[in-house]
Amino acid sequence: MTATPARQAVLSSRPVRWLRRNLVVLAGLATLAYLVLPNVVVTVFSFNKPNGRFNYEWQRFSTDAWTDPCGVADLCGSLSLSLQIAVWATVGATVLGTALAFALARYRFRARSSVSTLIFLPMAMPEVVMAASLATLFLNMGVTFGFWTILIAHITFCLSFVVTAVKARVMSMDPRLEQAAQDLYATPLQTFLRVTLPIAAPGIVAGALLSFALSFDDFIITNFNAGSTVTFPMFVWGSAQRGTPVQINVIGTAMFAVAVLCVLVGQLIGGRRKRS
Amino acid sequence: MALVTDQPPAPPAPLPTAARGRKLIPYWLLLPGILWLLVFFAAPLVYQASTSVQTGSLEEGFDVTWHFATYWDALTEYYPQFLRSVAYAATATALCLALGYPLAYLIAFKAGRWRNVLMILVIAPFFTSFLIRTLAWKTILSDGGPVVSALASLHVLDVTNALGVTEGHRVLATPLAVVCGLTYNFLPFMILPLYTSLERIDARLHEAAGDLYARPLTTFRKVTFPLSMPGVVAGTLLTFIPATGDYINAELLGSTDQKMIGNVIQSQFLRVLDYPTAAALSFILMAAILAMVTVYIRKSGTEDLV
Numbered sequence: 348m349t350a351t352p353a354r355q356a357v358l359s360s361r362p363v364r365w366l367r368r369n370l371v372v373l374a375g376l377a378t379l380a381y382l383v384l385p386n387v388v389v390t391v392f393s394f395n396k397p398n399g400r401f402n403y404e405w406q407r408f409s410t411d412a413w414t415d416p417c418g419v420a421d422l423c424g425s426l427s428l429s430l431q432i433a434v435w436a437t438v439g440a441t442v443l444g445t446a447l448a449f450a451l452a453r454y455r456f457r458a459r460s461s462v463s464t465l466i467f468l469p470m471a472m473p474e475v476v477m478a479a480s481l482a483t484l485f486l487n488m489g490v491t492f493g494f495w496t497i498l499i500a501h502i503t504f505c506l507s508f509v510v511t512a513v514k515a516r517v518m519s520m521d522p523r524l525e526q527a528a529q530d531l532y533a534t535p536l537q538t539f540l541r542v543t544l545p546i547a548a549p550g551i552v553a554g555a556l557l558s559f560a561l562s563f564d565d566f567i568i569t570n571f572n573a574g575s576t577v578t579f580p581m582f583v584w585g586s587a588q589r590g591t592p593v594q595i596n597v598i599g600t601a602m603f604a605v606a607v608l609c610v611l612v613g614q615l616i617g618g619r620r621k622r623s
Numbered sequence: 624m625a626l627v628t629d630q631p632p633a634p635p636a637p638l639p640t641a642a643r644g645r646k647l648i649p650y651w652l653l654l655p656g657i658l659w660l661l662v663f664f665a666a667p668l669v670y671q672a673s674t675s676v677q678t679g680s681l682e683e684g685f686d687v688t689w690h691f692a693t694y695w696d697a698l699t700e701y702y703p704q705f706l707r708s709v710a711y712a713a714t715a716t717a718l719c720l721a722l723g724y725p726l727a728y729l730i731a732f733k734a735g736r737w738r739n740v741l742m743i744l745v746i747a748p749f750f751t752s753f754l755i756r757t758l759a760w761k762t763i764l765s766d767g768g769p770v771v772s773a774l775a776s777l778h779v780l781d782v783t784n785a786l787g788v789t790e791g792h793r794v795l796a797t798p799l800a801v802v803c804g805l806t807y808n809f810l811p812f813m814i815l816p817l818y819t820s821l822e823r824i825d826a827r828l829h830e831a832a833g834d835l836y837a838r839p840l841t842t843f844r845k846v847t848f849p850l851s852m853p854g855v856v857a858g859t860l861l862t863f864i865p866a867t868g869d870y871i872n873a874e875l876l877g878s879t880d881q882k883m884i885g886n887v888i889q890s891q892f893l894r895v896l897d898y899p900t901a902a903a904l905s906f907i908l909m910a911a912i913l914a915m916v917t918v919y920i921r922k923s924g925t926e927d928l929v
Binding site (some may be wrong): 374 | 649764889892
């Protein structure tokens with residue numbers, strides 16, 4: 348080693364040693380701060396009372412927006428539309444995707460690799476390409492843009508994610524469990540309902556949750572296929588041009604709080620179940 | 624995540640009781656989903672291919688004239704946006720890897736009983752609409768705000784000005800702001816696959832490396848990092864692909880000088896209503912990404928990703 352004694356002394360001094368030992372932890376926590384910072388800003392600025400149309404600079408504390416979350420025209424309408432689309436897109440994508448995943452994981456059939464490619468491609472492509480091509484189809488067909496075109500678009504891009512989530516789960520399943528059920532005289536339907544489905548359930552739930560989140564938060568594909576229909580992300584996008592009401596921060600904060608609460612309750616229930 | 628599933632075990636052999644009817648089961652399962660993808664995913668791509676070689680106007684309608692010059696015109700006019708998209712996306716991906724790796728490592732090996740809490744903190748930002756969170760960066764990076772003042776007084780802005788990624792005392796409406804937004808938006812897509820592959824590593828391998836007199840850095844370079852390669856590959860793909868096509872960060876945090884190819888496609892399609900150019904541009908983007916991804920997967924030697 349060519350380190351001079353002076354350098355050696357600095358490197359082995361206490362604070363430097365501590366720093367070196369905890370470098371990964373510090374870097375990880377810095378990244379976490381980078382991830383969480385915008386959420387903190389969103390929450391703080393939900394209590395702002397901006398002077399102009401834009402809510403980008405802190406003026407003074409106010410709970411006005413919290414007491415009147417629907418006080419902006421079209422805001423809550425767009426929110427409920429987004430929720431409806433997300434629910435139906437989740438149902439559609441989960442049903443179609445689960446069937447595909449079972450076929451891919453459990454059966455041999457012709458054109459297996461082409462089917463896999465067809466399912467993988469939507470994920471390997473930037474959203475804007477899929478968005479523009481689907482809108483081209485609708486334009487050529489003379490379809491009116493609105494609720495149905497958005498729903499079709501959302502089911503299409505959620506589908507592949509459901510397939511991957513469910514497939515991974517079904518693949519890791521022990522096939523002998525089903526054989527055992529059949530040895531014990533269960534009919535194929537009983538085997539499916541009482542053995543296969545419960546084991547695959549976590550994968551299906553994960554796929555469904557992912558679909559819901561993807562659909563609810565989607566902007567790019569919706570922007571191309573919505574026509575004049577306004578979903579919640581479309582509303583936020585429009586307000587970035589026209590003026591951002593404090594209410595969108597309120598909705599953002601509330602969504603965050605509800606989601607974290609759900610996760611915590613889920614953890615508590617899961618923890619209790621494990622103990623009992 | 625999706626891309627890191629292991630090589631599938633061979634599907635179980637059909638049960639001896641399999642009759643002819645049962646042989647049809649997979650096809651019935653496939654039918655609805657495949658039909659859906661053919662009609663709403665594959666057919667649109669065909670339509671788009673035909674649109675890209677059409678000429679005409681909105682009033683008189685478009686006709687297929689095999690006008691391939693649209694591709695050439697689109698490339699010569701918009702190649703700066705193409706190059707910019709790739710450059711921004713590549714930088715953001717590299718930053719995501721540099722920032723995300725320590726956090727994934729921390730959660731996988733050092734978090735102990737805090738693991739679940741940290742995991743929730745990584746996923747939780749997802750629950751607030753990403754457009755709202757991207758708008759929050761407008762506040763964080765606002766001119767004369769605490770972040771920009773701090774960067775200026777630490778002379779960081781002098782360095783970034785010299786690199787040409789910021790201008791004067793501004794961060795908003797510069798390449799730095801757009802890359803910062805892209806990095807932020809796609810960071811969880813890097814962290815989750817990294818975590819998944821790091822978590823599978825047997826901690827005893829670290830001890831073994833230490834017993835064999837490997838220093839921590841050597842252990843990381845020779846043991847941990849190679850074993851986390853599937854996560855690195857999946858994470859970089861999940862970050863790079865959507866970042867290249869993104870137009871939200873460039874629109875909200877950049878100026879007209881930071882427009883990416885997504886912005887061009889969006890405005891050609893939704894504002895200018897020049898469908899052939901928009902179609903040609905999306906095809907070039909798709910082809911470029913598929914080519915880059917194929918080369919990357921070959922090079923990194925993990926072809927069994929799907």
